[in-house]
Amino acid sequence: MTAHTATTLRSAGSTGISLPEAIRRADLGDAVALLASAKKYTVARLSGGRLSVPGKGSFADGAGVAGTSTERALPLSTSGPDAVFEARIFNKDAELRWLHEGDGLGTAVVLSESPDICRPLGEFLDPLYAVEQIDNRYLLWGRPLRSHDSGASTGPLSTGPLSTGPLWVRLAEARIGLLDVPVSRAPRENECVFLRTVEYVTTEPEHGNAYVAEERLVELFLAPPEQSKAAGSPQPDRLPEATR
Incomplete structure (x- = not known):
């Protein structure tokens, strides 16, 4: 963990708002979305105001890395087991949180150190005057699968030329199965995905x-697990609820 100097965390909120409207008004740009429904937990990519996930053919033949050209739009149901009841959408500048309350409407809050980012969503809430900031990271379960050019369909990635993103990486772990996450580049050998x-x-x-x-929440990024352990970050059995 790394500590920084004092700062002020701003926030603004709105009630009786749908998730699509909250996304439109917050206008975060490119971001990662963690979406929880009664049926499943989805990691999506936000770009241009649209939520996307990998298409059915994105990881054909066991590939572990996929580009965004094979993405499909993620529809947001307002009722039933597919309806999102909680969302956390984030990038390096801000985090949008939304909690369903009823009939497809809920409460939305955006947090940022910039008041200009918070302002479009709604009324300002009381600022948080922080005496210190601590950079933290959590290791996501699962190891990245190999890409097509690594010579095999499963197992850790090999060294070689890196593809740059945005990209989708498929993580595999016996406890959870498969998890697809958006990152900024292809993984190197022995790298894992962390939540900063x-x-x-x-x-x-x-x-x-x-x-x-x-x-x-700030970003998903790739790094060797040894570096994270040396920095004193939590281990896999201490994942935040958002990544389970």
């Missing part, structure tokens, strides 16, 4: 005790 977050530390006014008051 920022923790905001504040103090309570009566006794001055410091505590983590908020954690903002």
Whole structure:
């Protein structure tokens, strides 16, 4: 973990808003979306205001890396087991959170250190004055599968020329099966996918005790697991709820 100086975390919220409308108004640009429904947990890519996931042929013949040309649009159901009840959509600048309350409408909040990013969503909420920021990372379950040019259809990736993104990488793990996630480049050998977050530390006014008051999701990125362990980041059995 890495600590940084004091900052202010801004936020703005809106009630009685649908998820598509919250996405449109927040206008985050390119981002990663974690979407929870009663039926499944989906990792999607947001670009141009549209949510996308890999198409049926994206990982043909066991390929572990796919481009965005084979994506399909992800429809957002408003009812039934496919309806999203919680969403967290994020990039390096901001995180949009949405929680369903009923009839396809819910509460949306956007968090950012920039008030200009928060303003379009709705009314400003009380700012969080953080005395310290802590960079944190969580290891996602699963190892990236090989790409077509690595000589096999399963197992860790080999070294070689890297494809740049945005790309989809397929992770495999016996406990969870397959998980497709969007990243900025193809994995190198022995790399894993991590979720980067920022923790905001504040103090309570009566006794001055410091505590983590908020954690903002930032990005998915690739790195060797040894580097993360050396930096003191959590291990796989301590994944945040959003990645389980």
